[in-house]
Amino acid sequence: MRTTTVTPNLLQLNRFRFVNAYLVREDDGFTLVDTTTGGAADGLIAAARAAGGQIRRVALTHGHGDHVGSLDQLRERLGSGVEVLMPELDARIHAGERVVQGKLPGSWPKITTVPDVRLQAGDRVGNLEVVASPGHSPGHVSFLDTRDRALIAGDAFTTAGGMAVPSHFYARFPFAAMATWDKPKAVQSARSLRALDLSMLVAGHGPAVSDPAPAMDEAIARASR
Secondary structure, rough: EEEEEEEEEEEEEEEEEEEEEEEEEEOEEEEEEEEOOOOHHHHHHHHHHHHOOEEEEEEEEEEEEOHHHHHHHHHHHOOOOOOEEEEEHHHHOOOOOOOOOOOOOOOOOOOOOOOOOOOOOOOOOOOOOOOOOOOOOOOOEEEEEEOOOOOEEHHHOEEEOOEEOOOOOOOOOOOHHHHHOOHHHHHHHHHHHOOOOOOEOOOOOOEEEOHHHHHHOOOOOOOOO
């Protein structure tokens, strides 16, 4: 697990050079955003400890396996006192409900952890504001840090090999597009996120991008052709 300080309040945790989780510093410790793939719980807990705090809550951008893969293991290690928050529609999918027509792309592993909170747009998780960004998954959300306007975009954007919207095959990083549920919605969400006047964008896959507006514009234009 490689830890990179992105801002004073945000640490990127990278696993296998492929997938990211994030620690967001709060007054009581850390919010962990996403959990990467399975088997990462001990590394995530150790990263928080090394950064001077404990994981107090786990907030998920969406329900795909490379984001919820270590959720059950974290619940086992940390106990029920650590709140788990998941977007409403993705939580319903994991509960076995049929919320959309057709087969859902992407990995939806069986998890036993039941979220304590089903997130809606406008909810607050500490200093993070929940921003709806569906498309990659039905309930996908992003998290905007209201202190400095850094955005944790999950897979609403990817930055591996350059900024991209996961609505089309992008040769430098094709995997997110292959797992995207509704490509027009993904582009619409990308436009909504672009309007937020961001200082920083971090994604589930790839490095942090400061002053991300130009790169977001280019990615949206490419996705809209």
